[in-house]
Each structure stands twice: as C-alpha cells, then as structure tokens.
Amino acid sequence: MILFKKIKWKNFLSTGNTPIEIDLNKAPTTLIIGTNGSGKSTLLDALCFVLFNRPFRLIKKEQIVNTINDGDTEVEVEFNVGTKNYKVVRGIKPNKFEIYSDGDLINQDASTIDYQKYLEANIMKLNYRSFIQVVILGASSYEPFMKMKPRYRREVVEEILDIRVFGLMDLILRSQQSDLQKQITDIKHKCELINSKYELETKHFKELQGRDIDDKDYKKNIIEKNNKDLQEYLKKITILNNEIENNKKNLIEQEKVNQKVNQLSKLEAKIENNLLKHKRTLEFFQNNDTCPECTQAIDYNLKSSKITSQQLTIGKLDVGLKDLLSEIIITETKVNELNAVSQKINELNIDIAKINTSLEELKKYSDKIQEEILLLENKESDGKNIQEQLNKLKTELEESKVLLDKIIEEKQYVDVVREILNDKGAKAKIIKKYLPIMNTLINQYLQAMDFFVSFHLDEEFNETVKSRHRDTFDYNNFSEGEKMRIDLALLFTWRTIAKMKNSTNTNLLVLDEIFDGSLDGQGTDDFFKIIKNMPKENIFIISHKGDILFDKFTNIIRFDKEHNFTRLQNA
Numbered sequence: 021m022i023l024f025k026k027i028k029w030k031n032f033l034s035t036g037n038t039p040i041e042i043d044l045n046k047a048p049t050t051l052i053i054g055t056n057g058s059g060k061s062t063l064l065d066a067l068c069f070v071l072f073n074r075p076f077r078l079i080k081k082e083q084i085v086n087t088i089n090d091g092d093t094e095v096e097v098e099f100n101v102g103t104k105n106y107k108v109v110r111g112i113k114p115n116k117f118e119i120y121s122d123g124d125l126i127n128q129d130a131s132t133i134d135y136q137k138y139l140e141a142n143i144m145k146l147n148y149r150s151f152i153q154v155v156i157l158g159a160s161s162y163e164p165f166m167k168m169k170p171r172y173r174r175e176v177v178e179e180i181l182d183i184r185v186f187g188l189m190d191l192i193l194r195s196q197q198s199d200l201q202k203q204i205t206d207i208k209h210k211c212e213l214i215n216s217k218y219e220l221e222t223k224h225f226k227e228l229q230g231r232d233i234d235d236k237d238y239k240k241n242i243i244e245k246n247n248k249d250l251q252e253y254l255k256k257i258t259i260l261n262n263e264i265e266n267n268k269k270n271l272i273e274q275e276k277v278n279q280k281v282n283q284l285s286k287l288e289a290k291i292e293n294n295l296l297k298h299k300r301t302l303e304f305f306q307n308n309d310t311c312p313e314c315t316q317a318i319d320y321n322l323k324s325s326k327i328t329s330q331q332l333t334i335g336k337l338d339v340g341l342k343d344l345l346s347e348i349i350i351t352e353t354k355v356n357e358l359n360a361v362s363q364k365i366n367e368l369n370i371d372i373a374k375i376n377t378s379l380e381e382l383k384k385y386s387d388k389i390q391e392e393i394l395l396l397e398n399k400e401s402d403g404k405n406i407q408e409q410l411n412k413l414k415t416e417l418e419e420s421k422v423l424l425d426k427i428i429e430e431k432q433y434v435d436v437v438r439e440i441l442n443d444k445g446a447k448a449k450i451i452k453k454y455l456p457i458m459n460t461l462i463n464q465y466l467q468a469m470d471f472f473v474s475f476h477l478d479e480e481f482n483e484t485v486k487s488r489h490r491d492t493f494d495y496n497n498f499s500e501g502e503k504m505r506i507d508l509a510l511l512f513t514w515r516t517i518a519k520m521k522n523s524t525n526t527n528l529l530v531l532d533e534i535f536d537g538s539l540d541g542q543g544t545d546d547f548f549k550i551i552k553n554m555p556k557e558n559i560f561i562i563s564h565k566g567d568i569l570f571d572k573f574t575n576i577i578r579f580d581k582e583h584n585f586t587r588l589q590n591a
Contacts, residue, residue, distance in 0.1 A: 021101070021102075021525040021526065021527070022099055022100070022101055022144060022146070022525065022526040022527070022528075023045065023099055023100040023101075023526070023527050024044040024045065024097065024098075024099045024526065024527060024528040024558070025043070025044055025045050025098045025099055025100065026041060026042065026043050026044055026045070026097070026098050027041070027042050027044060027063070027066060027067060027070070027095070027096070027097045027098075028040065028041040028042075028095070028096050028097075029062070029066045029070075029094065029095040029096075030092070030093070030094055031085065031086040031089045031091065031092050031093040031094065032062065032065075032066055032069075032084060032085075032086065032093055032094075032095055033059065033062050033065065033079075033084060033086065033586075034057070034058075034059045034062070034086070034581070034584070034585060034586045035059060035062065035086065035585065035586045036086060036088065036089055036585040036586075037089060037092070038585070038587070040059075040062075040586065040587075040588045041588075042063065042577070042588070044527075044528055044558055044560075045527060045558055046558070046575060047558065047573075047574040047575035048557060048558065048559065048574055049551065049559045049561070049572070049573045049574050049575065050558070050559070050560045050561070050573060050574070050575040050576070050577060051561055051563065051570070051572075051573040051575070051576045051577070052560060052561065052562045052563070052577045052578075052579065053562075053563060053564070053576065053577070053578050053579070054578055054579035054580060055580070055581070056564075057581065058579040058580055058581050058586060059579045059581070059586035060562045060579050061076075061077065061532055061533075061562055062579075062586065063530060063560065063562070064076040064077070064156055064530055064532055064562075065077055065079065065084070066095045066097075067097065067155075067156070067530070068148070068151070068152075068156070069084065069095055069110060070095040070096065070097045070108055070109070070110045071097065071108060071139070071144070071148075071151070072136075072140075072147075072148040072151065073110065073117075073136060074148065076152070076156060081112070084112060085112050085113055088584065088585075090113070091112075091113035091114075092111070092113065093111055093112040093113060094109065094110070094111040094116065095109070095110055095111070096108065096109040096110075101143060101144070104121060104122060105121070105122050105123075106119065106120065106121055106143060107119075107120040108120075108139065117135060117136075119135070119138075119139055119143070126138075145179075146179065147175075147179065149172060149175060149176055149179075150175070150176050150179035150180065153165055153176050153180075153510075153511065153514055154180065154511070154514050154515055154518055154526065155526055155528055155529060155530060156530045156531075156532070164495075164503070164506075164507045164510075165507070165510045165514075166483060166495040166503075166506060166507070166510070167495070170480055170481050170482065173481040174480075174481055176514070177451065177458075177481065178447065178451075180514050180517050180518050181450060181451065181454060181517065183446075183447050183450055183451075193434050193437055196434055197431065197434045197435065200427055200430060200431040200434060201431065203427050204424065204427055204428060204431060207420055207423060207424045207427065208424065210420055211417060211420050211421060211424065214413055214416055214417045214420065215417060217413060218410065218413045218414065218417065221406060221409060221410055221413065222410060239389050239392055239393050240393065242386075242389050243386055243389055243390065243393075246382050246385065246386045246389075247386075249382055250379065250382060250383075253375050253378060253379050253382070254379075256375055257372055257375055257376070260368050260371055260372050260375075261372070263368055264365050264368050264369070278355065280351050281348070281351050281352060281355055284344060284347060284348045284351060285348070287344060288341070288344055288345070288348065291337055291340060291341050291344060292341065294337060295334060295337045295338070295341065298330050298333050298334050298337065299330075299334060301326070301330050302326075302327060302330035302331060302334065305318070305323050305326045305327050305330070306327060309323075448479065451479060452479060454517065455477060455478075455479065457517070457520075458477060458513055458517060459475065459476050459477055461509075461512070461513040461516055461517070462475050462477070462509050462510060462513050463475055463509075465508065465509035465512045465513060465550065466505060466506070466509045468546055468549060468550050469505045469508065469509070469546040469547065469550070470546055471502060471505045471506075471509075472488060473485050473486065473487055473488075473493075474486040474487075475506070475509070483495055485497075485498075508547065508550075511529075512550060515529070527556060527557060527558045528558055528560075529557060529558070529559045529560070530559075530560045530561075530562070531559070531560070531561045531562065532562045533562055533563060533564070548572055561573070577589075
C-alpha cells in the first residue's frame, strides 16, 4: 500500500517563494475551497508533476514555473510503501529529480528516463494512467476510463490486478524467443552446410575408389600424345625463325633506300621550283616589249637572247626531271618490296606467338593430367585422409543436431510460457475471475448513487448498459451527471479491487469539482454515503460549493490570492 503523508511546493504556478505544505494523512475527508484562480487545483498538478513529471491539467511544462520569481520551482512528496519511507523531489530552474529511501538518495547513475521507470515500476508500481484512474478524478484534463481505447482500459485493469508483471516477463521472453530462433536458424544453416560438404566429400571418395588402372593408362597416353605435339610445335617455331632471319637479311639496305627516296624527293622539288622560275622569266620576255618598272622599250636583241637562253635551260631541266622521276619510281618500287618483307616478318612473328600460346595450353593440360595421375597413384593414402575427414564431419553433424534439438526444446518451452503470459493466457483467466466482482461492485456503487442500470464490462472491457426496460445503451448515451456517476462507480471499484489485491492500493483520493457541475443534490448525498463507508482513506475534494458542504467534512482548507500569490489558510 502507498501511504501518502505530505506534499509541499513553491514557485509552482501561482505559488511564490513561500512554500505551501499539505498533510495528506491528517483527516479522513478534507474540503479544499477558494475563489476561481486561487490555486485550489494546484494540488492535482503538483502531485502529477512530482511523481510523473507532467501536470494533471493541460499545462505546458515551462508554464509551471511561477512567472514572477521565474525559477526555483520545486515540489516534494513523502509517502510510505510498506515499512519503507520515500521522498521524491522534482524541480525546474534548476532541473532536479531526486528519490530518497529512508533518508538516503537512491543512485542516480541511470538517465532521468530510467530513474522515472524505477520510481513507477519498482517503488510505486503505478504509472500515470493508472494513477489518475485510482487516485484522481478531475473536471479538466481527465480521461475517464470509459473514454479510453480498449487497450488502455486493459492496461489500467492489469495494473490494478497487479498482472502487468506478466507483460514485462513476456517482453523478456520475447527477446529470449527471438535469440533462440536466431540460434535455431544459424544451427540449421550450419547443419545444411556440413551435410552438403559431407555429401560432396563422400561423392569424391567414391569417385576415387571407382577408378582403375585403365584410367591411369588413358591419362598416360594423353601425356605421350601431348609430348609429340610439343615437339611438332617446336619444329614449326624453328622453321619460322629461320625464315624470319632470311628475310631480315633483305632489310639491311632498307634504311639506305629510304634515305635515297628522301633525297630524290628533295631534288625533285628543287628542279620543279627552278623550272617554274625559268618559265616565268620566259613568259615575261615573250609577253612584254617595255619594262613595267621604268616604261623603257626592251632591246629586241636582248629580248631574243633572253628567250632563247630560257628555252634552252627549261629544256635541260625537263630532261633532268624526267630522268629523276624514273629514278624515283625505281627507288619506290624497291621500298615497296622491302615493306612487303617487313610485313612478312610481322606475319611470321604472329604465327610464332599463336604456336607459343598453343604450347602453353598444351603444357597446362599436360600438368593437369599429370596431377590427376598423381592423385590416382596416391589413391590409397588420399582415401584414408578423406575417410578421416568424413568421420569428423559426421561427428560434427551429429553434435550440431543434438544442440539443435536442445535449443528447439528450450524455445518450445519459451513458446508455451509466452502463450501462458499473453493476453489470452493467464492474464485472461485472472481478468475473467475478477470481471464478475468488478461488474458487481460497479453496479453496487451505481445503485448507491440511485442510478439503477445494469452495467457490464466484457473481457475486452467494452461496456454494455441496460435500463430497467432492457434498453441497451453505451457510456456516451448518458447525461454528464449520469456519466459522472459511472466514473465515480468505476473509481470506487478500482480502489476496492486494488485493496483486495494490495497492488495500487493507496490512502489518497483527490476529486476536483465533481459537485460543481455534474452531480445534483441527491447525487452529492449518495456520494457521501459511499465515502463514509471507506475506511483508512484520506479524501480531498476541491469545490466552489464550500458553504453548503462544510458540515460534511472533518477538515477544511482554503486557498486565497494575496498580491498575486497563492496562500493557504485553514478554515
């Protein structure tokens, strides 16, 4: 059981540096009153913030800090769980999150998230969603049980019945199940590889055993034939090399012939240029009687002399050019012949390269055959080694199969346990056992509040509500006052079940403005009939209707605003 003792906060919302402290275990019933905005509902936000790092109402975390002092926000709460005394302190500006057990600070090496998980799972054994279903019922920012999705309804009930541990165990086993499945897959793969290798080695061993002497003689004949082919190839290479050497002798004068071709080409160009020059001079004297530069008449005798001398020179040059061209043709013919010889040498070298390639291939093939012959000759020795290897593979395969069977058996056990732990297993049986009790309690509390309907939750936590006339309804069909009666009936039911299970059992119950809107006078009276019969409870009710409720409470607290700060007064 969680026994809440006191809560204290400062610089929280409208509260300033002067701390507000409330004794949570002082009186069975406490009425909290005050004007709008005086800070009555701050208790709910402070409780949720210090325990779960979130306010009850829809307030952003940065809005929690008092805007005037702008820092040193701190909330602390003290409670007992069994014989252990705990204190939780949480703050903003600076950020603070501390948990004390019997005065000693609990190790903070883990991250804040893990620290929070430790508080919820190991100390309180209560999360936020369950807390607001069992401890708090507010007019704002409250999600009634009946408005939750079925899976969230289930979480709340599992928390109350203290069977969430099954889910945690299931998570652990799921991880173990995944690891085992991976091991099974890996070992199966290993077995397949070993078996495949065993079959290949066995086949090879049988092939070795099946060979005889004829196979060996056949391979020796191949070697002999290859040797003869090698000799033939070598003879061909010798013949081709001799032919290349003979052709190379013819190439000795190739360089001289190429030089002569160059010289003749240069001489041809020189003669042609000289011939062109003389032809131009001849043409000038043939076509001109006066000098184009001085405009004087060219002497006839000079002109005739020049024409005659140029014609003689041109004739000599034409004869020389013809002789030169003849020589050039002869030389070029020689060059072509020598080029043909070079081409022939290149072709012979290509033939030699092809033969060398064939020689290499033939040698490789002979070497391979020779290796096979050696294998045949060492068949007995190899067979013994292969047999030993086969025995090792067989032993390894058998050991792997034994290990595989063991892991499969272990996984089957985990599968069975997970089947027991899942929502349709043990948890379903426990829920099924408590469902009639839950439904009975819900209807008893509804009747105590003069709400005569038949309310039924099924195993999926879907509701069926029937009137006296057997008309079927659901939660959303009812008025706000009727919904409030259902919410209260569920709240009281969860607290009763929690006490039975001693799971989320707590002394604290905080109800915010439930009388201010939804509940009528009769509903209020019926509510107080119920809480009077709730032993060892510390019930805090926040309301605007203080004047008409005073006589119903053993303790009254008033919140007021002074100079924009919330102050606490005992009324």
